[in-house]
Amino acid sequence: MRAAEMIADAENALRMLEECENEDDFRVLWIACMTILRSVGHVLGKVDHENKCLAASIDSWWKNLKANKDEIIFHEFIEKERNFSIKEYTFNYGEYSGCNLVIKDENRKTTFFSEAEILEGLYIPMVNGPYEGEDCRDVIREAIDWWKQQLQKIEKMAYL
Numbered sequence: 286m287r288a289a290e291m292i293a294d295a296e297n298a299l300r301m302l303e304e305c306e307n308e309d310d311f312r313v314l315w316i317a318c319m320t321i322l323r324s325v326g327h328v329l330g331k332v333d334h335e336n337k338c339l340a341a342s343i344d345s346w347w348k349n350l351k352a353n354k355d356e357i358i359f360h361e362f363i364e365k366e367r368n369f370s371i372k373e374y375t376f377n378y379g380e381y382s383g384c385n386l387v388i389k390d391e392n393r394k395t396t397f398f399s400e401a402e403i404l405e406g407l408y409i410p411m412v413n414g415p416y417e418g419e420d421c422r423d424v425i426r427e428a429i430d431w432w433k434q435q436l437q438k439i440e441k442m443a444y445l
Contacts, residue, residue, distance in 0.1 A: 288329040295321045323367035342442035358431045378421035379412045
């Protein structure tokens with residue numbers, strides 16, 4: 286699948302984003318990540334769909350995805366963040382301007398991030414939406430992993 290090839294580019298862009306120390310470069314790499322993540326679906330629907338073995342499973346998968354708004358990583362991150370970045374040139378990540386930021390995970394574990402850690406790029410939170418407070422690079426990793434799972438599902442459906 287050609288869409289699977291894009292995942293490697295998304296992972297490479299994420300690696301560069303994780304190593305980035307310049308705010309302007311970070312913004313450009315963020316746009317690259319968001320564009321690639323959303324483009325996986327476009328390539329899946331346009332290029333990979335031409336493969337007769339995959340076409341029916343791709344159609345079924347897309348229909349299910351569009352009907353299932355519970356796929357938050359796609360609808361509320363991949364699609365929305367691409368739209369914010371490309372169509373509005375706004376960004377849903379940022380710096381926290383306080384003394385400490387407190388994050389409680391699903392196990393009620395509390396983590397404190399100092400302003401210095403945030404400003405050094407060790408923690409760059411999402412500022413709105415269902416991923417608010419999570420490091421933006423962690424959400425990109427989740428999106429990449431989600432796409433990998435989706436492509437495996439499509440291939441499995443196609444070749445059963």
